[in-house]
Amino acid sequence: MARSVTTRQKVIATIAAWTVGLIIFFPILYTIITSFKTEPEAIAGFSLIPSGTFENYITVQTQRDYIKPFMNSVVLSVGSTILALIIAVPGAWAMAFSPTKRTKDILMWMLSTKMMPAVAVLVPIYLMFRDFGLLDSRIGLTIMLTLINLPIVIWMLYTYFREIPGEILEASRMDGAGLWQEIVYVLTPMAVPGIASTMLLNIILAWNESFWSIRLTTVEAAPLTAFIASFSSPQGLFWAKLSAASTMAIAPILILGWFSQKQLVRGLTFGAVK
Amino acid sequence: MGSITLKNVSKVFGEAKVIPSVDLEIKDGEFVVFVGPSGSGKSTLLRLIAGLEDVSGGQILINGKDYTNNAPADRGLAMVFQSYALYPHMSVRKNIAFPLKMAKLDQSVIDKKVGDAARILNLTDYLERRPSQLSGGQRQRVAIGRAIVREPSAFLFDEPLSNLDAALRGSMRLEITDLHHQLKTTMVYVTHDQIEAMTMADKIVVLNRGNIEQVGSPMELYKTPRNIFVAGFIGSPRMNLLDGAYAKSKGAHTVGIRPEHVTLSKESGLWKATVSVAEHLGADTFLHLNVDGIGPMTARAGGEFGATYGDTVYVTPDDSKMHRFDDKGLAIASPLTGA
Amino acid sequence: MATQNTKTLARLMMAPSVLLLLVWMVVPLAMTLWFSFQNYNLLDPSNVGFAGTFNYEFFYTDPAFFQSIWNTLVLVLGVLFITVTGGIAIGLLLDQPMFGQGIVRILVISPFFVMPPVAALVWKNMIMHPGYGVFADIARFFGLQPIDWFAQYPLFSIIIIVAWQWLPFATLILLTALQSLDSEQKEAAEMDGANFFNRFIYLVMPHLARSITVVVLIQTIFLLGVYAEILVTTNGGPGYASTNIAFLIYRTALLGYDVGGASAGGIIAVILANIVAFFLMRAVGKNLDR
Numbered sequence: 001m002a003r004s005v006t007t008r009q010k011v012i013a014t015i016a017a018w019t020v021g022l023i024i025f026f027p028i029l030y031t032i033i034t035s036f037k038t039e040p041e042a043i044a045g046f047s048l049i050p051s052g053t054f055e056n057y058i059t060v061q062t063q064r065d066y067i068k069p070f071m072n073s074v075v076l077s078v079g080s081t082i083l084a085l086i087i088a089v090p091g092a093w094a095m096a097f098s099p100t101k102r103t104k105d106i107l108m109w110m111l112s113t114k115m116m117p118a119v120a121v122l123v124p125i126y127l128m129f130r131d132f133g134l135l136d137s138r139i140g141l142t143i144m145l146t147l148i149n150l151p152i153v154i155w156m157l158y159t160y161f162r163e164i165p166g167e168i169l170e171a172s173r174m175d176g177a178g179l180w181q182e183i184v185y186v187l188t189p190m191a192v193p194g195i196a197s198t199m200l201l202n203i204i205l206a207w208n209e210s211f212w213s214i215r216l217t218t219v220e221a222a223p224l225t226a227f228i229a230s231f232s233s234p235q236g237l238f239w240a241k242l243s244a245a246s247t248m249a250i251a252p253i254l255i256l257g258w259f260s261q262k263q264l265v266r267g268l269t270f271g272a273v274k
Numbered sequence: 275m276g277s278i279t280l281k282n283v284s285k286v287f288g289e290a291k292v293i294p295s296v297d298l299e300i301k302d303g304e305f306v307v308f309v310g311p312s313g314s315g316k317s318t319l320l321r322l323i324a325g326l327e328d329v330s331g332g333q334i335l336i337n338g339k340d341y342t343n344n345a346p347a348d349r350g351l352a353m354v355f356q357s358y359a360l361y362p363h364m365s366v367r368k369n370i371a372f373p374l375k376m377a378k379l380d381q382s383v384i385d386k387k388v389g390d391a392a393r394i395l396n397l398t399d400y401l402e403r404r405p406s407q408l409s410g411g412q413r414q415r416v417a418i419g420r421a422i423v424r425e426p427s428a429f430l431f432d433e434p435l436s437n438l439d440a441a442l443r444g445s446m447r448l449e450i451t452d453l454h455h456q457l458k459t460t461m462v463y464v465t466h467d468q469i470e471a472m473t474m475a476d477k478i479v480v481l482n483r484g485n486i487e488q489v490g491s492p493m494e495l496y497k498t499p500r501n502i503f504v505a506g507f508i509g510s511p512r513m514n515l516l517d518g519a520y521a522k523s524k525g526a527h528t529v530g531i532r533p534e535h536v537t538l539s540k541e542s543g544l545w546k547a548t549v550s551v552a553e554h555l556g557a558d559t560f561l562h563l564n565v566d567g568i569g570p571m572t573a574r575a576g577g578e579f580g581a582t583y584g585d586t587v588y589v590t591p592d593d594s595k596m597h598r599f600d601d602k603g604l605a606i607a608s609p610l611t612g613a
Numbered sequence: 614m615a616t617q618n619t620k621t622l623a624r625l626m627m628a629p630s631v632l633l634l635l636v637w638m639v640v641p642l643a644m645t646l647w648f649s650f651q652n653y654n655l656l657d658p659s660n661v662g663f664a665g666t667f668n669y670e671f672f673y674t675d676p677a678f679f680q681s682i683w684n685t686l687v688l689v690l691g692v693l694f695i696t697v698t699g700g701i702a703i704g705l706l707l708d709q710p711m712f713g714q715g716i717v718r719i720l721v722i723s724p725f726f727v728m729p730p731v732a733a734l735v736w737k738n739m740i741m742h743p744g745y746g747v748f749a750d751i752a753r754f755f756g757l758q759p760i761d762w763f764a765q766y767p768l769f770s771i772i773i774i775v776a777w778q779w780l781p782f783a784t785l786i787l788l789t790a791l792q793s794l795d796s797e798q799k800e801a802a803e804m805d806g807a808n809f810f811n812r813f814i815y816l817v818m819p820h821l822a823r824s825i826t827v828v829v830l831i832q833t834i835f836l837l838g839v840y841a842e843i844l845v846t847t848n849g850g851p852g853y854a855s856t857n858i859a860f861l862i863y864r865t866a867l868l869g870y871d872v873g874g875a876s877a878g879g880i881i882a883v884i885l886a887n888i889v890a891f892f893l894m895r896a897v898g899k900n901l902d903r
Contacts, residue, residue, distance in 0.1 A: 021720035090626035120879035124644035210841035257726035
């Protein structure tokens with residue numbers, strides 16, 4: 001029978017899947033391993049066993065000041081996410097709970113702004129940033145990241161809010177809850193998981209954004225994406241140190257990402273796949 | 275106290291006149307069932323009473339006072355929804371307590387009322403669980419519990435049993451009827467299932483396309499349906515409706531014969547028929563027949579009536595229980611006087 | 614109850630999002646359109662004036678333009694091909710019962726969370742480097758001459774890196790779709806005598822069709838704008854061998870300081886993106902009506 005899988009089939013599937021999984025994960029794994037090697041070890045040919053030195057991590061910090069871009073990444077991704085949520089929550093709320101004939105059109109239009117290629121507006125944005133003194137500033141990049149992720153945030157929130165059944169709101173009205181009580185006791189507790197998922201995914205997207213964050217910053221506001229991109233012409237930094245810097249740049253978001261797999265599908269497909 | 279009066283109530287959605295105009299009197303303590311096919315406006319009518327929809331015209335009086343434009347919460351009514359509409363983030367206890375909390379009652383009073391409701395509904399062991407940890411029947415009871423703690427002047431039920439399986443539906447039907455006997459509060463119950471209507475109601479309101487076709491006790495509707503729609507809707511299996519020469523011979527455009535109002539014989543009778551399907555239920559046998567010169571017909575025979583596919587049987591309708599309808603579908607005189 | 618009051622409130626609540634996005638869309642785009650008809654070079658700010666369609670002609674006649682259009686197409690289609698076929702295959706594999714499914718899922722999904730510059734640098738230095746990369750180690754193990762990936766096959770190398778980043782996305786969405794396939798349908802097909810291959814063609818593929826469309830369209834939107842991966846690996850070269858439209862516009866604007874030319878390129882990129890967007894919106898919009 002199809003449903004009662006034999007142990008043999010299961011073992012074959014397990015071996016195949018783990019092989020594929022490890023191959024796909026290999027570049028990340030190898031980077032982490034290399035970050036614990038010495039520089040001579042790193043270029044001495046293939047090896048999965050590092051000598052276990054932490055020296056690279058210390059060097060990256062002392063030579064290149066890792067903490068500064070890291071803090072920039074944190075401030076930019078969290079800041080732009082909170083800003084986007086403040087703007088988007090009321091809008092998504094209104095569209096989900098008092099939809100009009102035009103709600104769908106507005107949502108589609110918002111989505112369409114996400115499809116504008118960034119390079120198309122690089123010149124005017126760059127010139128405006130230059131004229132307003134926003135180049136290489138945290139505020140400027142926060143505004144950019146907020147704007148480019150706003151459509152996704154609104155969409156995700158909208159799909160979550162829309163799943164709150166209307167009958168529950170009606171029930172609370174029958175139970176004597178006023179508008180304010182309805183919001184505090186019924187709507188907010190039911191909306192919080194959706195808002196949290198949206199926040200998580202948006203932080204990941206903002207953290208990894210690699211066009212504006214590289215082009216609009218140089219030193220002061222440069223997040224990790226720009227910091228790492230500057231390694232493309234290594235000046236005294238080699239494989240092991242690059243690996244250490246890379247590991248530190250991706251580790252926090254990798255862990256956040258593992259927790260948000262399900263929301264990822266939904267968020268990035270604008271609710272088209274759940 | 276819980277009388278509800280609808281005066282000339284109408285509801286229009288955009289272009290669609292969902293309810294053209296309805297007048298209805300619901301007495302205190304009555305169990306009234308709105309029944310009709312989907313799209314008949316029965317749920318809309320209930321939601322108008324609840325205040326979840328604004329009326330387009332007319333008045334809604336509760337206990338003689340005009341509540342037409344009041345918010346749902348002010349009307350003193352409680353509602354049980356089809357999906358139960360339990361608050362998923364609250365325990366059973368908090369769900370039941372919610373309307374009391376909204377009414378700002380003392381915690382001690384709330385605890386006592388929730389405890390009482392839980393005892394009546396056998397939920398005492400489940401008070402700390404979340405709705406997602408309950409079965410369908412238990413969720414249904416929580417929804418009812420949330421309604422009864424408010425001691426409303428009337429309960430509104432919107433197809434509350436449609437998400438339950440057949441066995442559970444049967445037992446919940448009894449529980450709700452029993453609850454009505456205990457509380458003696460007005461209940462307005464919407465369903466598309468005529469069995470629920472027949473078994474639970476003091477008074478049935480049959481709706482079709484937003485109009486009331488007939489109002490009456492279950493047996494009134496069964497014995498004297500006002501028109502073909504009600505005749506066909508109430509009773510199971512459905513009444514046989516026959517047109518043509520036979521109807522004319524009885525002085526009607528259409529005659530209605532319930533499956534249980536015929537005599538079946540294997541030897542002789544008015545009509546000769548062939549059995550196309552025989553459903554043996556034990557106590558009863560339902561025969562789906564093809565009657566010569568008349569067409570398909572359903573008949574009920576006793577459980578011991580041993581007919582099967584292809585057999586020939588003879589059918590004789592009971593003229594005294596025949597319903598006659600004119601060309602507009604309205605009942606003619608009393609069926610008992612049929613020729 | 615949609616009363617007049619709640620409608621007004623709803624409009625007020627939507628106003629900030631709508632206004633911000635409106636400004637964000639209209640202002641820079643209008644400026645780009647304006648610049649695209651201007652003679653405007655940052656190195657020569659005094660010489661600014663109306664240029665007619667000169668910028669478009671200049672961009673159009675530049676051999677790099679056609680090469681970059683071609684490269685963009687190859688990049689997008691190549692990555693789509695690898696990620697969709699790979700995603701279906703891995704999705705089918707992960708849908709089987711196995712030990713440690715959760716961990717394998719995490720391994721497979723991980724590349725998506727790696728920021729593009731890291732992905733590009735790791736592949737460039739650790740994996741594809743002709744001297745010290747893992748591929749070179751493997752080649753030497755088999756006694757072969759290591760390949761200098763970014764010199765010999767620059768565009769293909771970038772396709773591999775980008776595909777590695779997007780494979781998890783395709784896999785995750787197609788796996789989600791596979792898991793939503795009714796198991797009774799599969800059993801019914803088995804009862805009807807369909808073997809694995811037939812089930813795949815007649816049952817699984819039609820079920821996946823919509824998800825594949827979504828994957829293709831969303832990836833296309835992002836793939837048209839691939840930038841950081843090129844910047845840190847080949848920098849568009851050798852020559853223009855790995856320059857796509859996005860990178861060409863960046864080169865024209867911030868390396869050539871040619872605002873007019875870059876703007877004309879930007880408008881062309883908008884038109885390209887709009888063609889894709891049109892189909893994506895229809896796919897997503899259908900879902901809203903459900």
